[in-house]
Amino acid sequence: MLRLLLITTALLGSSVLTSCATRPHCDKEPAIYWADVSTITADLQALSSPRLQGRKTGTEGAALTREFLQQRFEQIGLLPWQGQYQHPFSYRRSFSDRVGINMVAMLPAKQETQSWRVIIAHYDHLGGSDRRYYPGADDNASGIAGLLQLAQFAKEQGSKFNLLFVATDAEEPGLYGGYALIDALKLASTTPNIEQVELAINLDMIGRPDRTGALYIEGARRFGSFSEMRKSIRQDNQICIRTQQPKAFDGSVISIDFLRASDHYPFHQAGIPWLYFGVPIHRDYHQTTDTADKIDINFLAAVSESAYQLLKIDSLLLQ
DSSP states (O other), rough: SEEEEEEEEBOOHHHHHHHHHHHHOOOOOOOSSOOOOOHHHHHHHTTTGGGGGOTTTTTTHHHHHHHHHHHHHHHHHHEEETTBBBBEEEETTTTTTEEEEEEEEEEOOOOOOOOOEEEEEEEOOBBBBBSSSSOOOIIIIIIHHHHHHHHHHHHHHHOOSEEEEEEEOOOOOTTTHHHHHHHHHHTTOSSSSSGGEEEEEEEEESSSTTTOOOEEESSGBBBHHHHHHHHHHHHHHOEEESSSSSSTTTTOOOOTTTTTTSHHHHHHHHOOOEEEEEEOOOTTSTTTTEEEEEEOHHHHHHHHHHHHHHHTTOOOOOO
16 A cells, blocks of 8 residues: 555544444454465465565566566466556656556456456555565555456456456555556557446455454445445455444554545546455554464455455446
8 A cells, every 4th residue: 555645643532442442343254255265375475475575666576576477367367468468657756767567467258348347456565675574465465366366266257347457566656557557548549448447446455354354445435336235245255344444543543545545546536436445554554564474364365255246246336
């Protein structure tokens, strides 16, 4: 997730403590039907391993991450987008020109259609060295592992929509990969073009639920059918859905602009309906302690299945 935006910190008042204590918990373990827990675990461990050195944009660790992602795309059977999986882009930061590289693959629908849906998750993180690196297991190896699960199942089942799977780069310094993708979709020669994209689902930090055991989904207010979506997820995967991130953790009050905090924001600016899947900020966020052993694999697997449920809905019923 992008470095915290619009953050303020203060001591908790007694009213906040009371509200946290009385917040309802999800009372059931997540249910898993098709997600492959062993594959999720392997992907998560590979992405957060010392070998990839924190996956910082422009580093050898990022290059190794792209090699891993291309191998996984090919294993699943996804097609390269516009003839290649790697899509470089330029951006300017700190008075210098830099280069990031998105990884993009597609899965055509079973029957020809002009409808496209996009699944995004950023693969970059904060980097580091052999001695000290930022694993980024939740942020955002978890989202990439979920994206790969969606891709695998969609490939096996076939899809009624064209699907574009995008692992974005340079999200952490400023959502640059997301903006580059939108710029590419705006080109008249691009398939899909921006008018054909009906929905974007952003998976960013989906591996560590808080004490309530809930999944937080942002962007739901635009969907008139979201109450039915929430009910379906609760019934099928036994996951509670919240539509507003909590403002408290570890004795602080945190105010974050989640609209602008991840790669769904460029889609929002472009007028494309989006849903953001995530968990609250936790004490290991952007720390060297965000490790794979702390990820709730069953929760991640169930969230992946839930995202697929929404991805295949025929009518989005926008408000």
